[in-house]
Amino acid sequence: MAGGRNTKTSFTAGELGDELLGRPDMRAYENGARRLRNVFIQPTGGVTRRPGLRHVAMLPGKARLIAFEFNTEQTYLLVLTHLRLQVFMDDAPVAEIAAPWTEAMLDQIAHTQSADTLLLAHPEMMPQRLTRGSHTAWSLAAWDWVAQPYFRYAPPGLTLAPSGTGGTVTLTASAAFFQAGHVGTRLRIGGRRIVVTAIASPGVATAVVEETLAGAAPTDDWDEAAFSGVHGWPVTLCFHQDRLVIGGSRDLPNRLWLSRSGDLFNFDLGTGLDDQAIEFALLSDQVNAIRAVFSGRHLQVFTSGAEWMVTGDPMTPASIQLHRQTRIGSPIARIIPPVDVDGSTIFIGRSGQAVHEYAYTDVQQAYQANDLALVARHLVREPVSMVYDQTRRLLHVAMAEGWLATLTLYRTELVTAWTRQETAGAFRALAEIDGTVWCAVERDGRIRLERFDPAMAVDSGLTGASATPRRIWSGLAHLEGRKVQVVADGTPLGGATVGGGAVTVEPETQALQVGLGFAHVIEPLPPQLSGAAGARSVPLRLISATFRLLGTAALSVDLGSGARPVPFRRLDTPMLDAAPPPFTGDVTLRGLGWQRDALRPLWRIEGETPLPLTLLSVTTETRMTD
Template structure:
């Protein structure tokens, strides 16, 4: 009989997809686990109980989080159905601001910051600027474009214009009682006659241009080839011409799908009728889209031409502008970008989801984005070996955890990508590209995560719970969810009620030690003994399960060796509680209170029973106690039948 020692020093392959349980030949099997639930993998290799969360506010119906940072710390803009709330210094300072977006539409918005405002775009809603005044009060306003200063022709809107019908379609502006050869002065009503159906209901109030001169549509008839207009700039004549266009964005053709800023230009991507067109504003003037004579600083526009139609989904600024579409990933380059030197190239053919906007992330120079299938997380970057952009899938080891993503954010301090799933659970990815670490784990809570935001070293969430939608922030010092803390100047047995958690089963901590678990009512919190501080929150359970043992020898690899664990050694760091199952159920190995403090060192446990096969894992750890836990490595001493 042979004695073996198997030491697991790293969990940096994360929770492995069950489809990989047969790959005992790859390193990921040695560095992975069968289950990593409510724990976070550290880049050093160990795992820790995930942070608990601190309740900031209850904001019913909230669905999306927008960060706005400044030198004083910044605000959190919380968007719900047709409403906006503002959180500053963890306090709600403004509520009930009316917005135009429904709950479903909030999952398709994109945004960019312009000075003291955030421009928010949705393909079915006119863009809005959410602007902060000097007094810190936020308000919405419609976007407006710059106007020209032409004293001869009068002011003109410098918005984007495009042609949406064939170039053979002609248009005529007919002024009653005037010859077609005569000038049509500004302010005169005209009848617009097209050679083919052009006008639709959304054109009412929009602008068309004939030979670069503006006409506003003021009335529509039953015939889509006719409309009534008001001349805004004098027309050269009233003759039929093919030299005409119309405003790019509006109710008729749709609003921008994607927005960002790149090289001091505002970039707008796609709409309903031109899903593959990009617009770049004039340099330094985000609302001037006049292409003019093609000077270096003037606006730029072009379409993404390829074999198939590419619907623009996201715009990602960086050293080069990255354009993510429904069918592939493009790079727009030029230093600086000018109408003369701009270059656009299709790089990869992964695609992005078309039914939602899951914002791409920048991580160590690579762009992380959700692939079109919704089951892959892609790392888009330039590789020196191939001298080309590539987009490998970093979810390949944990495909079972990458399901229905609806929101994601990157926390650079924890090196953690947080991915909110449609089922309300949270997947996290510990990532360090330089060390080749990609470790997935899954998190569950008493409720459902709905949105996430990373800003100023914090992960902030919207969580739908039985008491409503809560705004919460992860806190490494907490081990309960939706935690509310009450303090007293002198030890007391009575603390103020926590109405947000009324009716929920909570754990109560008094001076950092667990007092009891109870169903919380709406009354004040009563303690059995005086305390200076009480914390109330929702418990969660973390779980770590080892993969089954596979043995290699000179004769090859054995998937199911017959073995008997003798002893387990858990090396822990700053751990206050540890419960492990080595074959006879969970045993409490460490349980420290606030007075004794956490433990660092080796914890040993006797193991029992011969084991064999897929389901016979050597150990697992399960903990519901709201106490610190950090596992560095595990050694399994075993006897193997030779």
């Protein structure tokens, strides 16, 4: 009979997929777990029950969340919904204005910010400019172009003949060309601008001359605005080296436009001087519809089929160079902006099952795209939103099916650890502001605005305080009819049902926290069996398990008994008249019985008590026999 003692001091590989159950030789196996639900991995290796979600507001429907940072002291959350924009500061709405986007457009809206102005783009919407005047004064309007970019969409040989050289003229095309969307679109004839004001037929239109034309004869020396109601509007955008960069449009999906340096809405190519605008297409042996442009060490371009690097320091019409780096591709169904993590760019792969780290290597002088979800593929499935919490080093990725995959990423300490967050509903959109992660959560068919709150132990929760003890607490209409968890003065009181927007608690209390409960799970990988018996199924007995805890107020553990799990045993059971004190130290539990199932965990932590839990390490003592 062989005995063994094993100490698991780290969970820095996170939750691993079942495909790795046969790879105990990997370092990830030693530091990983089979299930990590509703917990965060600390950069130091411990596991902590995640904070709850504070309820902020009910939203009218599907939403897109955008962070707006005016300065270090004034930050706002922008909530985009059907035909409107709401502005929140802290937990309160401060402004609401009409908007041109619909609910169906939210997934494809791209944005970038400079000082007090946020630019928004969508291939079916004239690009918008959101400006902050004060906390409560916000304005949204179409861009005011200084000089638009132009492109020749018409086939070669198609001519235009103006009826005159100034004022209002009639344009006659040599073939069908004009569409209703051309109204308001600028054309250039011989490099001189005119604006279409009316369409008489596919071959005839009326226009106003802005720059006197050179002549009235038919000519094929003409082009039209690259962006219009006919050919679509910009897809994505960013700022880089004091230029506004536009990546793709509906009808020109693989084209890049860079404004003049310091003149963000001026795309006049001029004569190619260093500070003038730049325009070029991404041409290769594959489709390259641009899905994101990102300003990092270089201008990074993410397309539907590959990732590109645009160089030039400074970037000028003469110095600019384009290099394809990797062939991963980005999603085409929605815009998921890449995020910066310690100088690397994190982006979602087109497959919908990968999260890549796009990092520049000085040795190869090129970018590489490592898959961060390689060992946790089951947690990444059709991402719909992504944010990075720099304060806690947590990357949150919301999935189409509603869960949140959370990655603790700390390269200097070799920490790449995934966990899964679940709630009584579905995470639909995310935003991060100053270490606070905001969520649009769908519950019971309604969308709610919530945020992670370290002081909250329940989801969709609210807190209340009273100078005198109270038994009835109201203001809970958003949880009407739901069974909720109640925490009074720091002590869990169990479940209650919300009726009439209120709950009744016993005994009376002066401070209350009410919301939806959630369960945490920490389950290790199967034990590594070695020796003469190898990895085959052999009788195995857990003698004891010692859990090292930090600031933990409640713990439920299943050690199993033979082929059947024993009931969970809760330590430090809270008293009804006082909040349980947090416990720091070791707790040793004795195991009973033998087991032959090699895939069965030796222990499992699972509980929904709304109290803090932090697990630092686990030491197990086992016996094995042939």
